[in-house]
Amino acid sequence: xxxxxxxxxxxxxxxxxxxxxxxxxxxxxxxxxxxxxxxxxxxxxxxxxxxxxxxxxxxxxxxxxxxxxxxxxxxxxxxxxxxxxxxxxxxxxxxxxxxxxxxxxxxxxxxxxxxxxxxxxxxxxxxxxxxxxxxxxxxxxxxxxxxxxxxxxxxxxxxxxxxxxxxxxxxxxxxxxxxxxxxxxxxxxxxxxxxxxxxxxxxxxxxxxxxxxxxxxxxxxxxxxxxxxxxxxxxxxxxxxxxxxxxxxxxxxxxxxxxxxxxxxxxxxxxxxxxxxxxxxxxxxxxxxxx
Amino acid sequence: xxxxxxxxxxxxxxxxxxxxxxxxxxxxxxxxxxxxxxxxxxxxxxxxxxxxxxxxxxxxxxxxxxxxxxxxxxxxxxxxxxxxxxxxxxxxxxxxxxxxxxxxxxxxxxxxxxxxxxxxxxxxxxxxxxxxxxxxxxxxxxxxxxxxxxxxxxxxxxxxxxxxxxxxxxxxxxxxxxxxxxxxxxxxxxxxxxxxxxxxxxxxxxxxxxxxxxxxxxxxxxxxxxxxxxxxxxxxxxxxxxxxxxxxxxxxxxxxxxxxxxxxxxxxxxxxxxxxxxxxxxxxxxxxxxxxxxxxxxxxxxxxxxxxxxxxxxxxxxxxxxxxxxxxxxxxxxxxxxxxxxxxxxxxxxxxxxxxxxxxxxxxxxxxxxxxxxxxxxxxxxxxxxxxxxxxxxxxxxxxxxx
Numbered sequence: 145x146x147x148x149x150x151x152x153x154x155x156x157x158x159x160x161x162x163x164x165x166x167x168x169x170x171x172x173x174x175x176x177x178x179x180x181x182x183x184x185x186x187x188x189x190x191x192x193x194x195x196x197x198x199x200x201x202x203x204x205x206x207x208x209x210x211x212x213x214x215x216x217x218x219x220x221x222x223x224x225x226x227x228x229x230x231x232x233x234x235x236x237x238x239x240x241x242x243x244x245x246x247x248x249x250x251x252x253x254x255x256x257x258x259x260x261x262x263x264x265x266x267x268x269x270x271x272x273x274x275x276x277x278x279x280x281x282x283x284x285x286x287x288x289x290x291x292x293x294x295x296x297x298x299x300x301x302x303x304x305x306x307x308x309x310x311x312x313x314x315x316x317x318x319x320x321x322x323x324x325x326x327x328x329x330x331x332x333x334x335x336x337x338x339x340x341x342x343x344x345x346x347x348x349x350x351x352x353x354x355x356x357x358x359x360x361x362x363x364x365x366x367x368x369x370x371x372x373x374x375x376x377x378x379x380x381x382x383x384x385x386x387x388x389x390x391x392x393x394x395x396x397x398x399x400x401x402x403x404x405x406x407x408x409x410x411x412x413x414x415x416x417x418x419x420x421x422x423x424x425x426x427x428x429x430x431x432x433x434x435x
Numbered sequence: 436x437x438x439x440x441x442x443x444x445x446x447x448x449x450x451x452x453x454x455x456x457x458x459x460x461x462x463x464x465x466x467x468x469x470x471x472x473x474x475x476x477x478x479x480x481x482x483x484x485x486x487x488x489x490x491x492x493x494x495x496x497x498x499x500x501x502x503x504x505x506x507x508x509x510x511x512x513x514x515x516x517x518x519x520x521x522x523x524x525x526x527x528x529x530x531x532x533x534x535x536x537x538x539x540x541x542x543x544x545x546x547x548x549x550x551x552x553x554x555x556x557x558x559x560x561x562x563x564x565x566x567x568x569x570x571x572x573x574x575x576x577x578x579x580x581x582x583x584x585x586x587x588x589x590x591x592x593x594x595x596x597x598x599x600x601x602x603x604x605x606x607x608x609x610x611x612x613x614x615x616x617x618x619x620x621x622x623x624x625x626x627x628x629x630x631x632x633x634x635x636x637x638x639x640x641x642x643x644x645x646x647x648x649x650x651x652x653x654x655x656x657x658x659x660x661x662x663x664x665x666x667x668x669x670x671x672x673x674x675x676x677x678x679x680x681x682x683x684x685x686x687x688x689x690x691x692x693x694x695x696x697x698x699x700x701x702x703x704x705x706x707x708x709x710x711x712x713x714x715x716x717x718x719x720x721x722x723x724x725x726x727x728x729x730x731x732x733x734x735x736x737x738x739x740x741x742x743x744x745x746x747x748x749x750x751x752x753x754x755x756x757x758x759x760x761x762x763x764x765x766x767x768x769x770x771x772x773x774x775x776x777x778x779x780x781x782x783x784x785x786x787x788x789x790x791x792x793x794x795x796x797x798x799x800x801x802x803x804x805x806x807x808x809x810x811x812x813x814x815x816x817x818x819x820x821x822x823x824x825x826x827x828x829x830x831x832x833x834x835x836x837x838x
Binding site: 265276 | 477480645646647650651654655659676687688689715
């Protein structure tokens with residue numbers, strides 16, 4: 145069926161805006177994979193926890209999620225650091241398959257903790273700007289999405305600078321490339337692992353703050369994003385930061401257009417078709433470095 | 436008072452001997468266990484919590500009023516089960532309740548849970564009273580244990596369609612084109628099929644039928660499609676969170692049809708929606724369950740609910756009424772025996788007046804109360820008003836919506 149061009153344009157723009165935040169969620173996942181070579185199954189649960197963090201900041205302390213984003217990111221950096229240093233690292237005893245189980249266990253614990261504290265209700269905040277629109281030509285774009293897009297770009301730039309211009313970034317890249325070599329030249333690998341995990345978790349905190357004004361939170365909400373994030377990571381190339389952001393944008397547009405044409409119920413089909421196609425045709429993804 | 440009403444009715448049913456015993460509760464009368472099944476975790480937890488509240492209030496009221504008189508003032512003891520928002524959860528709770536020795540089960544809320552749970556209960560000849568579940572399959576399987584006090588899908592939708600035509604005709608037929616938005620589960624898809632078959636017969640043209648999943652993250656595409664189709668009417672059938680999202684997105688996208696006419700919608704006659712998003716909720720119409728505003732008990736119950744800082748949803752009065760129905764059956768059965776309760780439930784008639792739904796005299800045929808009926812509501816000035824049936828409506832419909 146045909147849609148007028150302005151409707152298609154708006155769907156594409158919506159997809160780009162949503163996709164940026166997907167990219168941010170995927171960024172944390174891909175970073176942790178790229179450096180620690182583990183798939184963090186607790187990613188979704190940590191996103192949920194961050195969303196509750198932003199929710200509590202808003203409802204109990206009256207702090208707007210956009211204001212809370214940076215303090216939350218700092219808090220979640222510390223949390224991520226501690227989780228890797230005190231839980232995942234020691235529990236894994238150096239075996240990757242253990243890490244898989246540890247993060248999976250962690251996700252179950254976090255989810256149920258959220259369930260115990262917040263019950264299973266879906267909650268949302270009523271931000272005064274949640275339904276504001278930004279007019280872009282004929283398209284009406286939701287204000288929270290536009291902010292989400294802008295903030296994701298900023299985070300992307302900040303992360304790029306961190307990775308290329310700082311000693312920590314250099315160390316992270318060194319550990320990602322060659323763990324033993326990095327250790328030999330005096331890099332504290334355990335520390336770098338924890339820092340990376342912390343950065344990934346901090347990305348989630350920012351994503352959570354960006355999502356909350358236009359989205360709801362429930363104890364299992366993170367899973368909805370993480371499936372998409374996995375697809376993005378595979379599409380962008382495991383471990384690639386640019387791939388995650390670009391992959392997010394592509395997946396966002398695919399989801400939006402397939403939602404428009406196939407209906408919301410089938411909209412996710414597009415995403416998973418891409419997932420399968422990438423695995424079949426280009427398993428390294430768009431920007432995958434390793435085969 | 437109510438005491439005498441019960442006595443009179445029980446006399447009619449010939450258990451005067453039991454009832455002649457003093458009405459004072461005797462300490463030794465063993466409590467009657469009643470299973471209350473609601474989804475209080477998962478996607479349907481809001482409905483489940485408010486259903487449980489209704490059952491609790493009814494049980495408290497019965498116990499405070501001297502328990503079940505025909506059983507020597509036996510108290511009702513609630514055995515609560517969390518259906519966890521899925522049929523499997525419902526079935527496993529039925530098994531537990533069976534093990535606990537409940538005399539009947541009330542609840543279920545969603546049709547899939549009601550279907551599975553009532554079937555599980557039927558294996559033990561355990562009476563099951565559906566609180567809300569509207570699927571007509573629930574009462575068409577020939578299960579002798581299953582009863583539904585409220586209206587089913589067919590009754591609600593035909594009332595919804597009749598009222599829609601009446602509404603449109605009275606306003607000079609401003610609407611002709613319709614877009615249907617529905618959740619893609621058993622409830623919403625069934626509704627969409629039926630509307631697609633019935634609306635054209637009544638002079639409406641269905642431009643498109645849009646399905647969405649539950650939970651849905653985003654309604655922008657649905658709104659975009661509606662915007663490009665420009666229908667006169669939007670008819671949504673979804674659960675709470677999704678309809679709220681749709682209504683807010685439509686508001687954001689400046690989509691203003693002549694009417695949003697919901698059928699059995701989870702949000703449109705929900706005070707939480709009205710309080711939290713008054714602008715998006717304004718003038719939304721719904722054809723749904725709703726308690727009888729003429730009955731004094733309705734206002735009393737609503738006060739009790741709001742005193743607990745809870746919202747007033749139809750789940751509460753429906754579960755209150757369903758528990759009252761079981762209590763009434765127990766009084767008439769004269770013993771806490773499942774078969775006797777099933778028999779008594781089936782024989783319920785107009786003498787059962789302790790419910791607060793706007794139904795005529797109760798009469799069960801194959802487990803379905805023939806008097807069960809919906810009402811049409813509209814959100815007006817931050818309140819939910821009844822606009823149909825006209826004989827007890829408390830507001831005039833505002834339609835078509837302009838501006």
